[in-house]
Amino acid sequence: MKAIFILLLTTIGATAFAQSVSTSVKFDKTDKPALMLYLPYSQDVAEGTILTKLKEIGFEPETSGSLFWKNSKVNGFYSFKGVTLKGDKTELVDLYFKVDRRGSKKDNQSVMYLLTSKGGPENFVSDGTDGATFSAAQRFLNGFVNETATYKHTLDVKAQEETVKKAEKKLVDLMDNEKDMANKLAKLQDDIKKNKEAQINQQALIESEKKKLADLKLGNTQASSNN
Known part of the structure; x- marks a missing residue:
């Protein structure tokens, strides 16, 4: 319940943080119409949300390993072709x-740019050339605000689960070590007991040998006296 409450607060804060705005960015050394969205999360978190958001609308990017898509760039942009964008018409x-990272790394803030093309990189749409498609892209990008909050929360949960898992494993290791030490202690105590018994036996042997020595000396003295 507490985790859900925290997620709701995070989502509300993220929603209030930003909505996308129209801008222009360099693509192939030329200014192109784009959308820009500020996000209160790190660059890695924002990038990780891209696939999650695309899958949400039914798009399955071609992948060969979890980081394949990150190696597929066009002029510095992650490109996804043939995405079904729902607006006034599909x-x-x-x-x-x-x-891009916004501010210093410790600020955990980023800015996301989105260019929307119909028919190749030469046909980027703007609010003026295709208002319906541009608005659909803007609504899609605005969805990243809540989606990124959810994605970050999922990462935090997984990280905490891993922390708990490691802590539990360490406890198991400590308990195993305790068993090993207890076994060693039991063996040591048994060895000490045997050592004490050996000391008693050795002391008895010494007393016996001393008595024999005393008897021998006494016998020798008596023999000398008789002579």
Whole structure:
């Protein structure tokens, strides 16, 4: 319940943080119409949300390993072709994402850019050329605010689960070590007991040998006296 409450607070805070705005960015050395969204999360978290958000609308990016898509860039943008974007009408578009860190690394803030193309990188849409598609792209990008909060919460939960798992493993290791030490202690105590018994036996042997020595000396003295 507490985790859900924290997630709700995080989501509300993230929603209030930003909505996407129209801008322009360099693509192939030329200014292109784009959308820009500020996010109160790190660059890695924002990038990780991209696949989650695309899968949410039914798009399955081609992958070969979890980081394959990060190696597939066009002019510094992650490109996803043939995405079904729902607006006033459903149509296929190509989406180009770029995420930059905002401020210092410890600030955990980033800015996401989205370019929307119909028919290749030469046909980026703007509010003026295709208002319906541009608005659909803007609504899609605005969804990253809540989605990124959810994604970050999921990462935090997984990280905490891993922390608990490691702590539990350490406890098991400590308990195993305790068993080993207890066995060693039991053996040591048994060895000490045997050592004490050996000391008693050895002391008895010494007393016996001393008595024999005394008897021998006494016998020798008596023999000398008789002579």
